[in-house]
Amino acid sequence: MSKNLTKRTEDYSKWYNELVVKADLAENSAVRGCMVIKPYGFAIWEKMQNELDRMFKATGHQNAYFPLFVPKSLFEAEEKNAEGFAKECAVVTHYRLQNDPDNEGKLRVDPEAKLEEELVVRPTSEAIIWNTYKGWIQSYRDLPILINQWANVVRWEMRTRLFLRTAEFLWQEGHTAHATEAEAIAETEQMNKVYAKFAENFMAMPVIKGVKTESERFAGAIDTHCIEALMQDGKALQAGTSHFLGQNFAKAFDVKFTNKEGKQDYVWATSWGVSTRLMGALIMTHSDDKGLVLPPNLAPNQVVIVPIFKNDEQFTAIKKVVITLKLALESKNISVKFDDRDTYRPGAKFAQHELQGVPLRIAIGPKDLENGTVELARRDTLTKEIVSIEGIEDKISELLKTIQEELFNKAKRFRDEHITEVDTFEEFKAQLETKTGFISAHWDGTADTENKLKELTKATIRCIPYDSKIEEGKCIYTGNPSKQRVLFAKAY
Amino acid sequence: MSKNLTKRTEDYSKWYNELVVKADLAENSAVRGCMVIKPYGFAIWEKMQNELDRMFKATGHQNAYFPLFVPKSLFEAEEKNAEGFAKECAVVTHYRLQNDPDNEGKLRVDPEAKLEEELVVRPTSEAIIWNTYKGWIQSYRDLPILINQWANVVRWEMRTRLFLRTAEFLWQEGHTAHATEAEAIAETEQMNKVYAKFAENFMAMPVIKGVKTESERFAGAIDTHCIEALMQDGKALQAGTSHFLGQNFAKAFDVKFTNKEGKQDYVWATSWGVSTRLMGALIMTHSDDKGLVLPPNLAPNQVVIVPIFKNDEQFTAIKKVVITLKLALESKNISVKFDDRDTYRPGAKFAQHELQGVPLRIAIGPKDLENGTVELARRDTLTKEIVSIEGIEDKISELLKTIQEELFNKAKRFRDEHITEVDTFEEFKAQLETKTGFISAHWDGTADTENKLKELTKATIRCIPYDSKIEEGKCIYTGNPSKQRVLFAKAY
Numbered sequence: 014m015s016k017n018l019t020k021r022t023e024d025y026s027k028w029y030n031e032l033v034v035k036a037d038l039a040e041n042s043a044v045r046g047c048m049v050i051k052p053y054g055f056a057i058w059e060k061m062q063n064e065l066d067r068m069f070k071a072t073g074h075q076n077a078y079f080p081l082f083v084p085k086s087l088f089e090a091e092e093k094n095a096e097g098f099a100k101e102c103a104v105v106t107h108y109r110l111q112n113d114p115d116n117e118g119k120l121r122v123d124p125e126a127k128l129e130e131e132l133v134v135r136p137t138s139e140a141i142i143w144n145t146y147k148g149w150i151q152s153y154r155d156l157p158i159l160i161n162q163w164a165n166v167v168r169w170e171m172r173t174r175l176f177l178r179t180a181e182f183l184w185q186e187g188h189t190a191h192a193t194e195a196e197a198i199a200e201t202e203q204m205n206k207v208y209a210k211f212a213e214n215f216m217a218m219p220v221i222k223g224v225k226t227e228s229e230r231f232a233g234a235i236d237t238h239c240i241e242a243l244m245q246d247g248k249a250l251q252a253g254t255s256h257f258l259g260q261n262f263a264k265a266f267d268v269k270f271t272n273k274e275g276k277q278d279y280v281w282a283t284s285w286g287v288s289t290r291l292m293g294a295l296i297m298t299h300s301d302d303k304g305l306v307l308p309p310n311l312a313p314n315q316v317v318i319v320p321i322f323k324n325d326e327q328f329t330a331i332k333k334v335v336i337t338l339k340l341a342l343e344s345k346n347i348s349v350k351f352d353d354r355d356t357y358r359p360g361a362k363f364a365q366h367e368l369q370g371v372p373l374r375i376a377i378g379p380k381d382l383e384n385g386t387v388e389l390a391r392r393d394t395l396t397k398e399i400v401s402i403e404g405i406e407d408k409i410s411e412l413l414k415t416i417q418e419e420l421f422n423k424a425k426r427f428r429d430e431h432i433t434e435v436d437t438f439e440e441f442k443a444q445l446e447t448k449t450g451f452i453s454a455h456w457d458g459t460a461d462t463e464n465k466l467k468e469l470t471k472a473t474i475r476c477i478p479y480d481s482k483i484e485e486g487k488c489i490y491t492g493n494p495s496k497q498r499v500l501f502a503k504a505y
Numbered sequence: 506m507s508k509n510l511t512k513r514t515e516d517y518s519k520w521y522n523e524l525v526v527k528a529d530l531a532e533n534s535a536v537r538g539c540m541v542i543k544p545y546g547f548a549i550w551e552k553m554q555n556e557l558d559r560m561f562k563a564t565g566h567q568n569a570y571f572p573l574f575v576p577k578s579l580f581e582a583e584e585k586n587a588e589g590f591a592k593e594c595a596v597v598t599h600y601r602l603q604n605d606p607d608n609e610g611k612l613r614v615d616p617e618a619k620l621e622e623e624l625v626v627r628p629t630s631e632a633i634i635w636n637t638y639k640g641w642i643q644s645y646r647d648l649p650i651l652i653n654q655w656a657n658v659v660r661w662e663m664r665t666r667l668f669l670r671t672a673e674f675l676w677q678e679g680h681t682a683h684a685t686e687a688e689a690i691a692e693t694e695q696m697n698k699v700y701a702k703f704a705e706n707f708m709a710m711p712v713i714k715g716v717k718t719e720s721e722r723f724a725g726a727i728d729t730h731c732i733e734a735l736m737q738d739g740k741a742l743q744a745g746t747s748h749f750l751g752q753n754f755a756k757a758f759d760v761k762f763t764n765k766e767g768k769q770d771y772v773w774a775t776s777w778g779v780s781t782r783l784m785g786a787l788i789m790t791h792s793d794d795k796g797l798v799l800p801p802n803l804a805p806n807q808v809v810i811v812p813i814f815k816n817d818e819q820f821t822a823i824k825k826v827v828i829t830l831k832l833a834l835e836s837k838n839i840s841v842k843f844d845d846r847d848t849y850r851p852g853a854k855f856a857q858h859e860l861q862g863v864p865l866r867i868a869i870g871p872k873d874l875e876n877g878t879v880e881l882a883r884r885d886t887l888t889k890e891i892v893s894i895e896g897i898e899d900k901i902s903e904l905l906k907t908i909q910e911e912l913f914n915k916a917k918r919f920r921d922e923h924i925t926e927v928d929t930f931e932e933f934k935a936q937l938e939t940k941t942g943f944i945s946a947h948w949d950g951t952a953d954t955e956n957k958l959k960e961l962t963k964a965t966i967r968c969i970p971y972d973s974k975i976e977e978g979k980c981i982y983t984g985n986p987s988k989q990r991v992l993f994a995k996a997y
Contacts, residue, residue: 042572043579049571049572049637055567076547078541078547080536082595085612104597108596110587111592118581120587122596134597181573183570
């Protein structure tokens with residue numbers, strides 16, 4: 014019973030919340046807005062981390078670690094950045110607890126242990142990192158610095174949802190320093206493309222690469238590049254961002270270098286990040302009313318094997334075959350779980366693995382042993398077939414590639430069907446009320462119009478796509494001239 | 506000049522501090538007591554993490570993630586644990602900053618944004634985790650829970666030193682839940698043995714496995730197992746701990762389960778951890794007056810290749826040979842860095858790689874090309890030889906194993922030579938003043954005597970070794986009867 018999910022058509026938001034908890038991905042904790050990532054959810058995140066980390070290293074980056082805390086005086090140094098994050102900062106003010114004299118067995122903050130300067134729990138690390146880079150950079154020979162950090166950050170959000178928006182979340186943040194503007198811009202674009210490649214090849218999630226408008230930009234950036242995905246309910250989700258920071262942080266922290274010509278200049282910067290929010294995007298791109306659907310490239314177990322037996326003798330015979338089968342699959346780099354728990358029946362196991370999105374399920378019983386077959390079930394299509402155990406490792410290896418591809422194609426088809434060009438405000442509103450998805454429309458380029466449209470429709474400009482064709486038009490709201498279409502949507 | 510380290514015999518502590526900074530491992534940050542782990546230092550830590558993570562998974566553990574913050578009311582639930590950590594807690598009291606009306610461009614804590622309940626930045630996660638486990642455990646079928654977390658923790662230490670004692674540090678903390686006392690004790694011992702195996706096989710650092718006395722125990726534990734290493738200056742270093750927590754946390758958080766017989770019982774617990782402190786242990790076990798010495802199993806680059814050339818033509822010819830050589834080495838799973846920077850001379854490169862402890866250095870110049878040879882230098886012994894490039898990958902593969910082994914043997918010889926049995930308090934004091942190291946002595950088993958000895962000599966009981974032989978004796982201080990020797994030392 015506990016396995017019955019709300020249907021997506023009934024209440025998408027409720028479906029999502031239930032799925033995250035029932036599939037054992039994450040749950041709310043005793044700390045407001047902070048989540049516990051459970052082992053199964055964390056195993057998926059680890060697969061994301063491993064691949065991203067590989068891609069960062071392949072593009073010349075190294076990992077490092079910077080402090081969790083940012084002294085207030087550093088935090089406020091880059092004004093726009095500070096303004097952007099000040100309203101959602103967890104602040105450490107004391108460094109000791111003591112016994113509460115009025116309350117036996119309880120503790121209270123020790124009033125004598127007040128910090129001289131408050132410490133902000135990092136909402137992002139530009140400030141502490143650029144303050145550090147100041148000591149590392151003197152000459153062009155010290156550049157570029159290409160560093161990434163895997164870390165937890167805290168943003169005190171008022172309305173939180175598991176994975177999508179939590180007070181504490183896990184992420185990676187790249188922070189690079191360059192001698193020239195061109196090099197920093199190239200880095201910004203490169204990393205946005207790395208994110209897009211990861212999203213498409215590993216998450217099987219099609220994304221649109223683009224640039225944010227001024228009002229949607231990262232606080233302190235000159236330009237924010239992003240990848241935008243479309244969820245099944247027609248809402249957009251920003252899945253990753255890469256910022257060209259210009260010389261803003263170098264100026265705020267006085268980071269200069271001597272170039273090859275012996276002249277002093279401020280250093281150019283980028284930063285880029287993706288977070289556990291990707292888990293939410295993954296779930297909402299592929300899953301169905303029966304639970305999670307995982308692309309094979311990110312599934313902790315790509316194949317689960319469930320034995321069907323009535324007595325020990327049968328189990329022993331099955332187990333013998335399974336051990337050989339498992340080794341054959343593993344030799345093809347396929348991850349396999351043999352679910353031999355004796356505390357659950359096959360039906361309960363089937364339901365659990367379906368809910369948890371294991372891409373392929375093999376069931377094997379006494380009849381199969383006789384016939385040299387197994388029952389092979391696909392999670393994504395919910396189809397089953399009886400296949401010969403002979404050479405099954407090649408078939409499964411192929412099938413996993415097929416599933417990965419088909420999940421991407423299906424999501425891409427859905428996304429492409431949900432990009433609509435509109436040319437009037439009436440159409441725009443009608444579109445948002447019915448089909449949702451991305452709306453491609455002309456906009457006059459002003460923040461005023463953008464804000465007005467947001468106020469009236471809740472839709473925001475998700476991005477100006479890299480591949481947006483240059484085309485004369487009129488702003489759907491003001492009628493003023495426009496040179497290209499931008500993508501609007503309601504967003505997570 | 507900046508490369509000249511203080512000699513160890515001159516000032517061991519200064520040597521350590523300089524080495525950590527000059528070898529680019531870590532540095533102090535703008536936040537009191539918090540460090541920045543630089544890319545080279547972090548690459549070593551990543552190698553430690555990867556191997557430990559593999560060992561944890563091989564023993565059935567899964568990773569998960571729990572919140573950074575612990576609400577004060579949960580923090581104080583297990584009294585001894587709370588008492589042990591209350592004095593060094595960073596406390597979040599507010600969740601917002603605002604513009605400071607008295608100070609243009611500055612921020613201040615928003616007095617309206619005071620939290621109803623303060624949040625402690627985790628110094629360790631038993632409280633938040635056991636509060637979570639309560640929701641996960643109903644029956645014996647839910648047990649054991651075998652979870653590990655990689656995380657940052659904060660303990661507000663007054664005197665800090667890079668890696669050895671920092672306010673924020675990185676660690677892993679295992680937290681397991683079991684149906685029986687015996688199973689939890691077995692887990693505690695197993696994980697202490699995993700740590701010992703890692704320390705010896707990967708860090709090439711011999712350790713003594715043992716159990717702590719009551720006064721050295723983890724706050725909230727029934728028993729603390731540990732691995733103790735000996736540094737070159739004769740001081741001991743606790744390198745890892747594994748705690749049997751009994752039912753203390755289960756009782757504090759009311760975590761009961763129904764056993765197979767249908768009866769309710771409290772759950773049994775363990776926790777175990779190692780931290781970035783291991784970096785300090787690694788450095789102080791092997792390094793010398795010229796800098797870091799790294800065991801091959803933890804070296805980010807096991808081999809560095811430095812080209813020696815006077816013109817582009819020579820460089821091109823060398824590079825061609827190096828590319829083939831590098832591939833040959835990599836095919837044997839040897840990590841190789843080709844240091845082809847044109848901004849530094851060979852001498853500067855040699856000095857840097859020596860300082861950073863790269864196990865093997867290959868230098869190759871025009872003469873070598875003619876002769877089909879290279880110069881091969883060992884960091885640990887500082888010896889050099891000319892070797893044929895033909896089949897060098899096998900030689901190097903063997904040599905790396907030899908270095909790993911010899912580093913361990915050398916450290917073990919040193920450690921074994923620095924364990925001294927003493928039978929009187931006079932000898933004990935004399936020993937501490939001269940040779941230092943571990944002192945194996947009889948102790949009457951009381952905390953009083955232990956404290957008195959600490960007060961008089963600064964030496965503490967590091968552990969009661971697993972393999973301590975049962976032997977009648979008299980306490981060196983009180984003369985009271987004792988059944989086995991324990992290990993004393995001054996410690997980090």
